[in-house]
Amino acid sequence: DSRLIVSLLTIGPGEIFFERFGHNAIVVREPGRPAIVYNYGIFDFAQEDFLLNFARGRMLYRVIDGALEDDLAMYRAQGRSIVEQTLDIDAQQARALVDFLEWNVRPENAQYRYDYFEANCSTRVRDALDRALGGALRAQGEGRSRGYTWRLDALRLMAPQPLLMLGIDLGLGPYADQRIDYWQESFVPETLAYVAGQTTRADASGARVALVAQTAQLAAGVVEEPPLLPPDLRWPFLAIGVALGLALLWLAREALPARRIPLAAFALVFQLFCGIGGLLLLFLWLGTVPRAAWRNENLVLLHPLCLGLLPAGGGI
Numbered sequence: 001d002s003r004l005i006v007s008l009l010t011i012g013p014g015e016i017f018f019e020r021f022g023h024n025a026i027v028v029r030e031p032g033r034p035a036i037v038y039n040y041g042i043f044d045f046a047q048e049d050f051l052l053n054f055a056r057g058r059m060l061y062r063v064i065d066g067a068l069e070d071d072l073a074m075y076r077a078q079g080r081s082i083v084e085q086t087l088d089i090d091a092q093q094a095r096a097l098v099d100f101l102e103w104n105v106r107p108e109n110a111q112y113r114y115d116y117f118e119a120n121c122s123t124r125v126r127d128a129l130d131r132a133l134g135g136a137l138r139a140q141g142e143g144r145s146r147g148y149t150w151r152l153d154a155l156r157l158m159a160p161q162p163l164l165m166l167g168i169d170l171g172l173g174p175y176a177d178q179r180i181d182y183w184q185e186s187f188v189p190e191t192l193a194y195v196a197g198q199t200t201r202a203d204a205s206g207a208r209v210a211l212v213a214q215t216a217q218l219a220a221g222v223v224e225e226p227p228l229l230p231p232d233l234r235w236p237f238l239a240i241g242v243a244l245g246l247a248l249l250w251l252a253r254e255a256l257p258a259r260r261i262p263l264a265a266f267a268l269v270f271q272l273f274c275g276i277g278g279l280l281l282l283f284l285w286l287g288t289v290p291r292a293a294w295r296n297e298n299l300v301l302l303h304p305l306c307l308g309l310l311p312a313g314g315g316i
Helices: 050-056 068-077 091-104 121-132 136-141 150-157 162-171 189-198 234-252 257-286 304-314
Strands: 005-011 023-030 033-042 060-067 082-087 111-113 200-202 208-210 212-219
Touching: 005 091, 005 189, 023 091, 023 121, 023 189, 033 068, 033 121, 060 068, 060 091, 068 082, 068 212, 082 189, 091 121, 121 136, 121 189, 136 189, 136 200, 150 162, 162 257, 189 212, 234 257, 257 304
Parallel strands: none
Antiparallel strands: 005 023, 005 082, 023 033, 033 060, 060 111, 082 212, 200 208
16 A cells, blocks of 8 residues: 555646636556546536536536546647646555545446536545545635635636637626635636645644645646636626617617618617527526526526517517
């Protein structure tokens, strides 16, 4: 057991939308055996009712083990950064962690109910490590915050894809606006790596030692890194709103056919957008599991009753 070497592997963001948050995994090395990586957050498109469960937030994800070199080759080919933090844990903690991981990857134990913020690839790694460390990670992360919220993290991580970022912003409710501490924010892989780097544990003599013994960058990423804060779009949206309002006012000043057609077209498109958007927000509230989408106050802006205005828009 003293020969077990355990590491936290942190992968930077990728190009595809579901890779934007990054990824965490646990690496286990033992002399004479290939290095094994344990990955949470694995999903299967072929899973029964996957699209319906995805829409309702009822996805079943799983943990798998595999050869580390295969994963490293894949992430390098995707142009993603790779950082490995070797953990300074004693033989008993290492064995407890590996025993748990080996139990967890059994087919009967591998699946879990996925949640975007509270049960993803990073939080599962966090919880497995914290379990072996006797709560050291939780003690380091709880009660300390940089003032971030679930929403702020989600938006800044999706900032390179503005349309998707705006869609996420519209879809999140007030639950996503609570201030979270570092323990909760460890749903972001880079934050978990930071927390691990700040954590200490008691050694056999009772002295405090750093959890991370060594950090190595295995690959530099070429994919755009997320900003520390999401872009502030209030002024651009205000300018767009004012310009659009002035244009509509000009079109409505005289009842000329040439002006009525674009005015009616805009009204129809806008009412459809608001009505269908409102239906989607209601579905996210009443038909899905994640609390972050419930009681969405954007229903004041996007409302299903807007669909009832479609005949009026066509009669302009």
